[in-house]
Amino acid sequence: MNAAEDPGILSQGSLEGVARVVAVQGDQVWVEPEQGGSCGGCASAANCGSKGIGTLASRLEGRRFFLEREDGDGLGELRVGERLVITFGEQSVSAVALLAYGLPLVGALSAAVFTQELAGRDGYTLLAAIAGLGLGFALMKIVAGRLKARGRLTPRVVRRLSSAAILSSGH
Amino acid sequence: MREYLLMMVSAALVNNVILARFLGLCSFLGVTTRVDTALGMGVATTFVITVSSMADWAVETWLLEPHGLLYLRTVTFILVIAAAVQFTEMTVRKLSPALFQMLGIYLPLITTNCAVLGVALLLVEGRMSFLNSVLFAFFSSLGYSLVMVIFAGLRERLALADAPRLFAGPPLAFITASLLALAFMGFSGISA
Incomplete structure (x- = not known):
């Protein structure tokens, strides 16, 4: 991800992160956080296809969670592979x-x-x-x-990233 | 008390993990775009370094040294650190899935990075007691967090600066990091 696409850098208010849609089941959208390791080598290792126990890819898979769609959230139909910007509001990391x-x-x-x-x-x-x-x-x-x-740890979709940013996953 | 204070100055400032020993440079450059994220990463790494140092001390003292298996130290430590990281993630996930989700979206995965392994190897070389080992690891990781936050603060300001196009981004970050390392060299004059 380049700097221009990193919402964490661009947003001056609440912190935002990027997650990729991995499954859509009715109103539930399963997403996987996009970060890899703390370096480029770890991030590329997560995408290399090796998914053994303890590998970065398997650990990223373990970080998947679902979001509840709400009426009138303005996101439209979401597809697998789409990237979403997610925030947890004012709660600081x-x-x-x-x-x-x-x-x-x-x-x-x-x-x-x-x-x-x-x-x-x-x-x-x-x-x-x-x-x-x-x-x-x-x-x-x-x-x-x-x-x-108190609802302070509830994730919320801020926006979807542009269609050009959709990962090349055949969708 | 004075002993612990000296250890803190020595581990956190004089022999800083990042700027004096040049360990953990990937997270130093990769996760320092915002102060908030850098602090979060610093706290997470502090936890991992301290907890793994406990496990590493026990393995070294009660397994490797008595059985003459010191040649397996590096491999064993890597396994112990990886297990400690996995255990931590599993515990946080089990106890509070919501917290785990939030950390997962903002913080990168901590793996067996060189800073964690480096501190573990340094403390067994020092042949310290359990408490001193744990405090040494804790103070070292405090130094790591301190540098992460300072550097993130500088980068947040530099992102708004009108830098020449060729210097913008990583080149400016490298120059800033070198200046920060020079500043930290000043602490090496302190005889701790």
Whole structure:
């Protein structure tokens, strides 16, 4: 994807991402996020057709999710292979990353430091860090559940990219 | 406390993963178009580096070293890191699918990149205790995140600058990165 097509660069307001339509079932549209790895090599590896366990392609497949079409969304008929610009509104990606990864990390580090001070043995510290990680994940689940209930984590299609940008997938 | 402070300065600034050790350059150039995304990527990488350092320390201390299998270190670490990344993704996906969706659309997949492996190898070379290893990994990844955010901020401003056509885009990014590396070289004067 070149810079001109990257909505994340162009949009000055809420952050937007690109996803490709992989299936349309009634009002449900299944999409797959378009990013590959953090470098061009990883991205091209995701498209090379190898889909074994743990490959980038299989992991991208695991990231698929569906969007509910709404009446009057103005998107018209969507086709497989089409690219959509998706946003999660005002929710910032850094805040979500802090919630998903920051909380468990803080839990693990706090538990490790605390146990090291108390017990002073590496084995106990490791066990405490794992327990702290679990506690952090549990806390993350609670907070994420509340955010979801408020509708802060609901994806929304902003627009479809131009037909010229449709991937060459035979559609 | 002073020991941890010195470790933080040393790992995050003096021996910065990106600008002093030149690791993780692909994400440094690939995910720094916006500050928000760079910070998100920094947090995700911090988590992966720290959690893998825990697993790597345990594998090194209780498996590789006692059984004389140190020649398998690199291969084993790659497997451990890949497993840690998979485990993290599966956990977040299971606990909060909505959160996983949002991260999936904005953040690239973290694989066994050189920064994660590099930090893991550095900490076992240092023969530190478990807590020191984990804190070293955490501070190193904080340095990584710091540079990612600074560079993304600079690139956001440069995107609006009236640069000559031949310099616009990657050339300007490379020049900015080199200037940033020069600035960080100043920290090497600090004897930590």
